[in-house]
Amino acid sequence: MHAIKHQKARSLYPSFERKAPGADVSHYCPGCGHGTVHNLIAEAIDDLGIQDRVIFCSPVGCSVFAYYYFDVGNIQCAHGRAPAVASAIRRTNDQAIVISYQGDGDLAGIGMSQIVHAANRGENITVFFINNAIYGMTGGQMAPTTILGQKTVTTPDGRNAANEGFPIGVSEIIDSLHAPVFIERVSLADAAKVMKARMAIRKALRNQLDGKGFSLVEVLSPCPVNWKMTPVEARRWLADNLEPVFPVGNLRDLPKSPIDRIDKKKAAPVSDRKILEILGVGEEEVATRTLQLKEEQHVKIAGFGGQGVLSTGILLANCAIAEGLKTTWLPSYGAEMRGGTANASINISHETIGSPIVSFPSALLTMNLPSLDAFEDTVQPGGSIFVNSSLVPRKVRRGDVAAYHIPVTDMANDLGTIQVASVILLTVYALVSGAITIETLRKIIPLSIKRKNLAEINMKAIEAGIAWHRENCAAS
Numbered sequence: 223m224h225a226i227k228h229q230k231a232r233s234l235y236p237s238f239e240r241k242a243p244g245a246d247v248s249h250y251c252p253g254c255g256h257g258t259v260h261n262l263i264a265e266a267i268d269d270l271g272i273q274d275r276v277i278f279c280s281p282v283g284c285s286v287f288a289y290y291y292f293d294v295g296n297i298q299c300a301h302g303r304a305p306a307v308a309s310a311i312r313r314t315n316d317q318a319i320v321i322s323y324q325g326d327g328d329l330a331g332i333g334m335s336q337i338v339h340a341a342n343r344g345e346n347i348t349v350f351f352i353n354n355a356i357y358g359m360t361g362g363q364m365a366p367t368t369i370l371g372q373k374t375v376t377t378p379d380g381r382n383a384a385n386e387g388f389p390i391g392v393s394e395i396i397d398s399l400h401a402p403v404f405i406e407r408v409s410l411a412d413a414a415k416v417m418k419a420r421m422a423i424r425k426a427l428r429n430q431l432d433g434k435g436f437s438l439v440e441v442l443s444p445c446p447v448n449w450k451m452t453p454v455e456a457r458r459w460l461a462d463n464l465e466p467v468f469p470v471g472n473l474r475d476l477p478k479s480p481i482d483r484i485d486k487k488k489a490a491p492v493s494d495r496k497i498l499e500i501l502g503v504g505e506e507e508v509a510t511r512t513l514q515l516k517e518e519q520h521v522k523i524a525g526f527g528g529q530g531v532l533s534t535g536i537l538l539a540n541c542a543i544a545e546g547l548k549t550t551w552l553p554s555y556g557a558e559m560r561g562g563t564a565n566a567s568i569n570i571s572h573e574t575i576g577s578p579i580v581s582f583p584s585a586l587l588t589m590n591l592p593s594l595d596a597f598e599d600t601v602q603p604g605g606s607i608f609v610n611s612s613l614v615p616r617k618v619r620r621g622d623v624a625a626y627h628i629p630v631t632d633m634a635n636d637l638g639t640i641q642v643a644s645v646i647l648l649t650v651y652a653l654v655s656g657a658i659t660i661e662t663l664r665k666i667i668p669l670s671i672k673r674k675n676l677a678e679i680n681m682k683a684i685e686a687g688i689a690w691h692r693e694n695c696a697a698s
């Protein structure tokens with residue numbers, strides 16, 4: 223049993239210096255439950271000795287500013303997406319103790335599928351779900367957990383099941399899944415209940431430390447401002463009205479995760495070795511290959527849907543794997559099936575890559591004018607832009623990048639199909655950047671493209687790219 227200390231937890235900053243001038247106190251309203259939960263979490267972090275390991279994922283909502291208060295690693299997540307972010311951090315950093323801290327609008331409204339899937343995967347993360355039965359930050363709209371009859375700005379006559387459905391019991395939904403190890407609903411209605419909340423919060427963090435798996439603590443928490451009550455009235459209303467709808471207590475406390483029973487080999491993510499096997503590249507081949515990548519590559523390939531920009535991106539990423547490099551590929555496309563805009567972001571590095579996003583490409587491959595217009599200004603100074611000059615009627619305007627204008631659609635047409643235009647562009651990029659070898663490209667194409675005749679034209683496209691590079695090796 224830990225002694226109660228009458229001092230601020232070490233895991234909270236001594237003074238809360240927010241951006242707003244003179245703002246060095248918490249922004250929470252008087253009587254708000256968020257502050258209480260923050261204290262309970264911070265004390266648990268101190269007592270478990272994990273301050274230097276904790277990464278706190280704060281949501282969109284009143285607790286968005288948690289990073290001003292917790293002296294731990296912090297990430298502010300998009301609305302409802304904290305469980306996905308927390309899962310990714312936990313999977314890539316086994317030393318991290320990851321907290322997903324979420325309100326009811328965040329977790330049970332916009333983020334409902336995120337939390338259900340993270341719980342269902344049994345992610346080894348800890349979720350603190352602050353249920354104040356209302357959208358606090360935006361001024362008191364109905365939340366999924368608003369109780370029947372509760373007046374909010376969007377249900378001025380009270381929530382009515384016929385119109386708005388019933389309040390959602392999040393803990394009960396999570397309890398219907400196999401994987402979670404710990405689910406408890408607690409309340410901040412009085413001091414004794416706060417002490418129970420304290421125990422549950424500790425247990426949920428301890429579980430992660432012990433590698434047990436997914437833990438969720440739902441905290442029934444007052445929002446006096448939007449409930450239009452004094453802090454004392456709010457605590458009473460919580461006990462009299464919220465607790466009967468959302469009964470407090472432990473719903474689940476397993477000694478170990480059911481996920482442990484799954485064959486570890488089957489659960490293991492696909493390794494690079496497996497990918498090399500699929501690509502038909504021998505390990506010795508990778509080991510003996512001289513890595514010629516001099517600097518990290520952040521590539522954006524952009525064009526119309528149907529111009530092969532996404533598949534060319536996959537080809538580049540596959541080549542990077544075959545070179546023994548780390549890589550990521552991230553597609554982005556509009557809602558249209560064909561003819562809409564599409565782009566692929568590819569990172570290539572010797573090191574593990576933290577994010578698949580390419581905001582500032584070192585190389586931009588553009589297949590059409592809208593792509594050049596959209597991304598030209600984002601290219602890093604000293605980077606390169608490769609332009610399909612058959613379809614782009616203007617030159618690159620930037621003076622601080624190397625520009626290559628290549629009539630790849632015309633060249634591909636001469637080979638028999640415009641489908642291979644983007645591969646010609648990729649070949650020139652490969653030669654200019656040295657990121658991947660032509661030898662690898664030749665090897666991967668037949669493995670990636672199953673239709674033999676198309677693979678053959680792609681091989682010709684590589685030769686066309688080499689020929690163009692030979693004749694125009696200087697920036698045009």
Ligand SMILES: Cc1ncc(C[n+]2csc(CCOP(=O)(O)OP(=O)(O)O)c2C)c(N)n1
Pocket residue numbers: 282283284285301324325326327328329352354356357358359360365
């Ligand atoms: C994508 C997106 N949609 C909507 C919003 C507006 N928004 C900000 S906070 C919030 C609700 C937060 O309510 P809740 O999760 O219950 O947290 P509380 O503020 O009560 O702690 C909403 C809808 C937003 N910021 N981003």
Ligand code: SF4
Pocket residue numbers: 249250251252253254255256284354358359444445446447448
């Ligand atoms: S609006 Fe409600 S949840 Fe938000 S800080 Fe104020 S009391 Fe807390």
